[in-house]
Amino acid sequence: AQKITQTQPGMFVQEKEAVTLDCTYDTSDPSYGLFWYKQPSSGEMIFLIYQGSYDQQNATEGRYSLNFQKARKSANLVISASQLGDSAMYFCAMRDTSFFNKFYFGSGTKLNVKP
């Protein structure tokens, strides 16, 4: 079974609007971490935000927030006030304590911000 599912291969958003990128995960481990990475066209993988399974509050980092719904096993990334520089591929990832804290990556969502 897929550990991480990103169902939106591509998305468009108008500049200055908010956008939500979907991510669902699958684990039976009570201790896990959820991560989002950004990959611009230049290729590097940039860590954006982290949410721990025991965290009560949704994580936020500047314009990025993680909408964590534990019962639904979803960890959606919300980008507020989109900018042209947000155009990139976004990967959701999870690690739990099985298999030596292995990382699982989703297939990614390509976000295009329109001026």
Add this chain to the structure above:
Amino acid sequence: DSGVTQTPKHLITATGQRVTLRCSPRSGDLSVYWYQQSLDQGLQFLIQYYNGEERAKGNILERFSAQQFPDLHSELNLSSLELGDSALYFCASSADRGAGETQYFGPGTRLLVL
């Protein structure tokens, strides 16, 4: 800057050749992961080392091998190269103390096999 370094940044070689990609993890990180990303594809996990020992293997071909040295830097060796090996190869490092540890990526090595 993630603190993970990879060399070289770009590599162009011919089919049948062998290359070595090098990675230095962030200071204090014991784990090194290698990933392959082909054009417009997701990340394929290749192999993980922890403090010098192989910990997990993913979809790594037999023509590929890796090792982690006592100073914790790692090398990925790719041999008998084929056109399909052209890809972006990432190294990532993590402290690996638990599920909450973030994995930080190096800038990647772009390999082009002609």
